[in-house]
Amino acid sequence: MTLKSTLYAGFAVIASLGLAACGGESEVSSAAVEDAAPMDNAARLDAVLAGNHRSEEERARDEFRHPKETLLFFGMEPDMTVVEVYPGGGWYTQIIAPYLETGGGKLYAASFPAEGASERARAALDAFRKTYVEGPETYGEVEMTTLGEGHHIAPEGSADMVVTFRNIHSFMGREIAEDTFEEFYRALKPGGVLGVVEHNADGSDLPRDGSSGYVYTDDVIAMAEAAGFEFDSASEINATPADTKDHPFGVWTLPPVRRSAQINGEDDPDFDRAHYDAIGESDRMTLKFRKSIAADGALLE
Numbered sequence: 001m002t003l004k005s006t007l008y009a010g011f012a013v014i015a016s017l018g019l020a021a022c023g024g025e026s027e028v029s030s031a032a033v034e035d036a037a038p039m040d041n042a043a044r045l046d047a048v049l050a051g052n053h054r055s056e057e058e059r060a061r062d063e064f065r066h067p068k069e070t071l072l073f074f075g076m077e078p079d080m081t082v083v084e085v086y087p088g089g090g091w092y093t094q095i096i097a098p099y100l101e102t103g104g105g106k107l108y109a110a111s112f113p114a115e116g117a118s119e120r121a122r123a124a125l126d127a128f129r130k131t132y133v134e135g136p137e138t139y140g141e142v143e144m145t146t147l148g149e150g151h152h153i154a155p156e157g158s159a160d161m162v163v164t165f166r167n168i169h170s171f172m173g174r175e176i177a178e179d180t181f182e183e184f185y186r187a188l189k190p191g192g193v194l195g196v197v198e199h200n201a202d203g204s205d206l207p208r209d210g211s212s213g214y215v216y217t218d219d220v221i222a223m224a225e226a227a228g229f230e231f232d233s234a235s236e237i238n239a240t241p242a243d244t245k246d247h248p249f250g251v252w253t254l255p256p257v258r259r260s261a262q263i264n265g266e267d268d269p270d271f272d273r274a275h276y277d278a279i280g281e282s283d284r285m286t287l288k289f290r291k292s293i294a295a296d297g298a299l300l301e
Helices: 005-021 029-039 041-049 056-061 067-074 093-101 120-133 168-173 177-187 217-226 276-279
Strands: 079-085 106-111 140-144 159-165 188-199 229-233 283-289
Touching: 041 067, 041 093, 067 093, 067 188, 067 229, 067 283, 079 093, 079 177, 093 106, 093 120, 120 140, 159 177, 168 177, 168 188, 168 217, 177 188, 177 217, 177 229, 188 217, 217 229, 217 283
Parallel strands: 079 106, 079 159, 106 140, 159 188
Antiparallel strands: 188 283, 229 283
16 A cells, blocks of 8 residues: 555545544545545645654654644645755655655755765765655655756746755855755746755854854845745744754754764764753754745736
8 A cells, every 4th residue: 555545544534533423424435535635734744754664763853853844834735846955865855755746746856966976975866766766656756856057956937845954054065055046946936935944053153154054044034035035934843942053063963963073084982972962953944935926927017
């Protein structure tokens, strides 16, 4: 049984119990369930998050990353065309892709260019492809694309939503942030949503170049607005008040990386992680932007 059929079966049970409680018939047609299912995105996400395709280690991070609440805040619908930018190993992909699969949506997974990448990075791209592109029974229609010069993350004006999780500092470090936000804007339909989660530097005296892994909220908003986006709203869903942000190895001192040396350095076996492990994952901003409907030239005529 696929995740989609399991999900619909769950809706059928819920619906039949509700009808029985009202004294109605207990049988519910699959067509009726499919018609009703798109109205309950929270339940769809619950079913995906409980799926057997997720490991216990991956589930353990839900309490820090709040995927259900985050995707609902962004307004993701299961029939949307969505671009996930820099999905990495696919922690969020394994949630977004099955969710879109239940409603006939499509996911573009936009990663770094393979050309010029290290052997390890290319192996990671291959692993992602084998898991998510070659697993349509669970993940539906996932198409890998590239973010970089000479590439596009999706056809122009095709995406309902672009999301990126904890990557803005990387774009800043590679000096591609301006071009990246412009590419997000190009890919989205007028009225489309850009959803950003990023390590939050607010309240600290960290440098503004993203080198610590933390970025200031006003800098992200400024970059998005410079590309043409309108700021919609912010949420404290992923805030971690205990995060002091003054860590010896940047945000990577915290879980899940738990670094005890500078990048490419040898880990210190005597490094005391207790304080950092107690904080948990980082304090994060959760921001929602929109591409103006007026971006459609036809509407301006």
